[in-house]
Every structure is written in C-alpha cells, then in structure tokens.
Amino acid sequence: MEKPPRLLLSRLWLQNRVYDVTLNSVVFAWKETEPNKKRPPGSSWNTCKAAGSHSVPVCEIIAVQETAEEVQKKNAGKWHRVPRSPEESYQPPAFTVFYVDRSRQHRWRCRSVTFHCPDWGLCQQWIQTIEEQLFLLTYRPKRLLVYINPFGGKQQGKRIYDQKVAPIFSRASISTDVIVTERANHARDHLKTDADLKKYDGVVCVGGDGMFSEIVHGLISRTQCDSGVDQNCPEETLVPCDIRIGIIPAGSTDCICYATVGANDPVTSALHIIVGDSQPIDVCSVHHNNTFLRYSVSLLGYGFYGDLLIDSERKRWMGPTRYDISGAKTFLSHHYYEGTVSFLPVTDNVGSPRDKFRCRSGCHVCQHSGHLPLEEKQICEQEEEEGEDSVSEIGHKDVWRVIRGKFLAINAVSMSCACPRSPKGLSPAAHLSDGTTDLILVHKCSRVNFLRHLLRHTNKKDQFDHSFVEVHRVRRFRFMPKHQEVDSEVDSEPDLRERGKGLFGQICRDHPACDCAPAHSTWSCDGETLPHTAIQVSAHRQLIKLFARGIEEQPVFEDSTGVCSA
Numbered sequence: 001m002e003k004p005p006r007l008l009l010s011r012l013w014l015q016n017r018v019y020d021v022t023l024n025s026v027v028f029a030w031k032e033t034e035p036n037k038k039r040p041p042g043s044s045w046n047t048c049k050a051a052g053s054h055s056v057p058v059c060e061i062i063a064v065q066e067t068a069e070e071v072q073k074k075n076a077g078k079w080h081r082v083p084r085s086p087e088e089s090y091q092p093p094a095f096t097v098f099y100v101d102r103s104r105q106h107r108w109r110c111r112s113v114t115f116h117c118p119d120w121g122l123c124q125q126w127i128q129t130i131e132e133q134l135f136l137l138t139y140r141p142k143r144l145l146v147y148i149n150p151f152g153g154k155q156q157g158k159r160i161y162d163q164k165v166a167p168i169f170s171r172a173s174i175s176t177d178v179i180v181t182e183r184a185n186h187a188r189d190h191l192k193t194d195a196d197l198k199k200y201d202g203v204v205c206v207g208g209d210g211m212f213s214e215i216v217h218g219l220i221s222r223t224q225c226d227s228g229v230d231q232n233c234p235e236e237t238l239v240p241c242d243i244r245i246g247i248i249p250a251g252s253t254d255c256i257c258y259a260t261v262g263a264n265d266p267v268t269s270a271l272h273i274i275v276g277d278s279q280p281i282d283v284c285s286v287h288h289n290n291t292f293l294r295y296s297v298s299l300l301g302y303g304f305y306g307d308l309l310i311d312s313e314r315k316r317w318m319g320p321t322r323y324d325i326s327g328a329k330t331f332l333s334h335h336y337y338e339g340t341v342s343f344l345p346v347t348d349n350v351g352s353p354r355d356k357f358r359c360r361s362g363c364h365v366c367q368h369s370g371h372l373p374l375e376e377k378q379i380c381e382q383e384e385e386e387g388e389d390s391v392s393e394i395g396h397k398d399v400w401r402v403i404r405g406k407f408l409a410i411n412a413v414s415m416s417c418a419c420p421r422s423p424k425g426l427s428p429a430a431h432l433s434d435g436t437t438d439l440i441l442v443h444k445c446s447r448v449n450f451l452r453h454l455l456r457h458t459n460k461k462d463q464f465d466h467s468f469v470e471v472h473r474v475r476r477f478r479f480m481p482k483h484q485e486v487d488s489e490v491d492s493e494p495d496l497r498e499r500g501k502g503l504f505g506q507i508c509r510d511h512p513a514c515d516c517a518p519a520h521s522t523w524s525c526d527g528e529t530l531p532h533t534a535i536q537v538s539a540h541r542q543l544i545k546l547f548a549r550g551i552e553e554q555p556v557f558e559d560s561t562g563v564c565s566a
C-alpha cells in the first residue's frame, strides 16, 4: 500500500538522545540514531545512524502540548546529574505527545513522550501540525454528558471519575457536564425528557450494568418517542440511537464493559471514549403480551440467575460479594421451574453458539449478519418433550421450536457476558452485534452436574457439552410458566406471586435442603427483576452504539524505552 505523504521530519532530542521524528496523516514515529551518546553542550543536532524505533497511530494520539520548562526540569531531575553551569541547565523548547499504550489483559494506558527541539519555531510547528491532524478526527467526542451512580459497586463511582477519568478527559480537551444521580432512574428520566442531547457527542455512564441499563432505557425510549415508534408493540422495528454511550466501570458485575472492551478498567474505558471508538450492540426487547417491560443487553435469566438476583438485592450493602453469597445459596436451594420455551432459531447466520472462534474487534460475523424483518411469518410449531430427540426439519425457513420442560435456568444473552467472574462468559461465542441472542436452557439435573456446569464458566472446558444443557442462537423467543399454561389468558400474576411468597414458599426458598419446587421464578433483566414471568423477547440488531471496539486480538507489546508513563 502507498505510504501517505510525510508532513514533518526533524531530528529532535528525547532524554538526551537524538531521534529522527516523523509525522504523516497515519503515523507519528521516532527512530533512535546511532552512535547516540549524551549530547555535549553546543554539539551538532545532526549525528548518527538509525537504531530503536517507536510509532503511534495518529488515531491513538490523545493530545499534544508545549512542555513548560519547570516540567522539563522536574522530569530531567529523575536522571540528570545536577547541572554545573547556567548554560548546561538550559532546557530547549519541547513538546509532549500523549498517546495510547497497550498493556496486559486489554488494558490501555496513557503514556507520554517529550521531544526537545533546536528552536521555538520548530517546536510550535510540531505542535500545530499534530493538532491539525487530531482536528481531522471528527468522530472523536468533544462534549460529553456524564452520569455517575455514587452507590454502584463499592460506592467508588465519584472517586473513580474524579481521580482517574476527569484528568484524561481534560487533557484531551473534552468538555463535560456531570450529573451525580440522586435516586434510581434519575439518569433514565433525565435522558428521556430533559437532556438537550444535541449539545453532546456522547453519554457516559459511571456505574455498573444496572446504571448502564438506565442510560439505555432513557436513550432508546427517547429515540422511539421522537420517531413515533410504539414500544409496546412487540413487532415494531425500533429506531437505532445515534448518540454513543461510554461505560466507566464502577459496578458489581461490569459485564457490558468487560465484554465490549476486554477489561473492566476505568482508564481503558476513558481512552476508548477519547479516541472515538464505536461498537454497535444488539438489544433485546422484552414484552408481556402487548406491554413493553424492559430492554436487555446482557443477561435475561430465569431460575438460577433470577432467584440469585432476588436474594442478592437484600444484601446490597455487601457490595459485589453479594452475588457470590447469593450464588452459593441459590445453588444449594436447587430449584427447578416448569414451563414452555418457544423460539425462532437463526437459520441464515454465519455463526453458531458452539463455535470455537470468538467475536472480536472488526468481527466478520457481526458485519455480515443480515437483518431479517421481525414480522412473524408463517409459524410452524413443533413440540418437543424433554428427553426426546428434538427434530425441527419441517422444510420451512422460520420454524418455531417449542420445548416444554423442567429448567434450573433459562438464560438469554445477546453478548458473551464475559466478566471478571467468568472471563469467557455465559456464551463465549455470542456476538455483540449480529442481531441474535443465545438461549441457554439448563434442564433439571443433579446438584453435582449443575456445579460441573457452573465451574466450566471459569475454566477452558465447554459449558454446553452436557446432556442437560442446550444452547440455541435465536432472534425471538417466548416463555410461558407451567402454572399459566392451563389458562394463558389469565393475567393475574401478582396473585400467583403472593402464593409463592406465602409461608411455605418462603420457608422453601430459605431452606437449602428442601427439594420442593416453587411455582415460578422471576426474570432477572440486566440486574433488574421483571414483574411478569410470561414474556416474549425479540433481538434488535445494533440498536445502540458504545464507545468501544470489541475485544482486540492479542495485544502487541512494544519496548517503550525512553517513554515515560503519563
């Protein structure tokens, strides 16, 4: 490929060594010259041959600044001997370039490198030319609206933002309006009606998956409202949101951040926002008949994860540990739930949930997955009883499959849900933006088998390779609990819930050794409970966009000799 024309080439000093420094529209690079001895005062700037080299893509430069003399002296003090004369202490004009440096485990760090120039004019020329190149990156955000949940995770949201994120935003000349939320749904309601979104290039959420869910609900509802789309209609094609969302992880699970960036690290996320990344994300809409309930981006779970969530909400004061305690308790209670799952399997997709390859930055499956209209075509239903072979070859493209059974867990994930607890996630091969969700059915099995299945979320073994687990990639699905099947017209779930909550229901839930099954569980939708158990779910391809790029393939490590951390 042809190289872009060079914009600047100069011989400059970096930590008393001479470098050939170049800039074109794509790369900023510096190459050490040789022999590169310490520069004696008054020596020529033109020495030497090439040696060690470094380069930074222009799109990963965060900022450039003229370096104040005091800063230079301070930096120089780290390695300089004390100057003997005033001439020797003279610091030539210098500029500092701040850029993204890849570290271990998909973490990004802000690094800086300072070059000394022979004269002030050249220094200014470098600063101006780099700034001009950054100005051309129009996809970078300039104004952001930030919501901080001060009570998410370990209640560190405000501190994380003030200490780790705000300084790099300001270095990148990003202006912000910050709202520290005062109540649950504060951010959602503000986005839905009050926020002047035209003023901003992005919305940033400091908190966990629950807080992100608030932002998503605010933005999607606002967009549908502005476009006259009725969210209550399950068949509607929803209008995608234009504005990108950034997540600064400060929650308990942080799976949306982890699964889209590869780390739950505030600085990494801030840098992805600054460089203006964009990653489309699938969203599932959840309805009960013709009533819209919620959107789901991560885990929509019934049975194990639903029960776990209900129990964990009472332990919110424990912070993120609540999920482990409630997880163990729910595991011991070992409840299963009867019901019918119907789903529309994906037939025209390139990927499958059993694939060995993963959704990564620039994923071809996400790019090439077609967008089928959501309208239900001719519905052919084939019932499958548990334990029998499931066959669905009816020779029709859109065949609904029906599975009636006893389930320990029903999970739908439209992304992998990778998180620190499970770095590969609930469905390791799920895709961020292919318009599908992976439906995982864990049938009733022994505690030992269920534990084996759970443990496989934390190691390299395939968690779907069990006779009691099945996984399907779907565009839509429905669930009907058994107690409502008799009369599906009955819409009196609150009464039924009361029954489950009665004296015996409570004892059974709280008594780990008790094997009697409660009538129904509760759906957990990205960490919030749903008020209904009979639901219809539709995946909407690429409905929202994040300041992320998907998980990058193996990061490239470079020797950063001569480069200091910002």
Ligand SMILES: CCCCCCCCCCCCC/C=C/[C@@H](O)[C@H](COP(=O)(O)O)NC(=O)CCCCCCCCCCCCCCC
Pocket: 208, 209, 210, 211, 251, 252, 253, 254, 255, 298, 299, 305, 309, 323, 324, 327, 328, 331, 417, 419, 421, 422, 425, 426, 451, 454, 455, 457, 458, 524, 525, 526, 527, 528
């Ligand atoms: C034996 C060890 C088994 C480890 C199994 C780990 C599976 C972890 C999968 C996690 C998927 C997370 C999906 C994300 C959901 C979030 O949207 C949502 C909201 O997050 P937020 O509070 O940050 O706002 N979070 C959740 O619903 C919480 C999920 C909690 C997962 C913790 C699971 C721990 C299970 C422990 C089982 C222990 C068995 C012990 C046997 C003696």
Ligand SMILES: Nc1ncnc2c1ncn2[C@@H]1O[C@H](COP(=O)(O)OP(=O)(O)O)[C@@H](O)[C@H]1O
Pocket: 148, 149, 150, 151, 152, 153, 154, 180, 181, 182, 183, 184, 185, 186, 206, 207, 208, 209, 210, 211, 212, 214, 250, 251, 252, 253, 254, 527
């Ligand atoms: N100021 C606030 N006071 C109480 N709850 C809040 C506030 N701001 C947001 N929330 C709610 O807190 C819940 C948990 O937030 P989240 O940031 O996801 O933390 P965690 O990951 O610990 O659950 C979300 O449901 C959100 O709606």
Ligand SMILES: [Ca+2]
Pocket: 282, 413, 414, 415, 430, 431, 432, 433, 434, 435, 436, 437
């Ligand atoms: Ca998906």
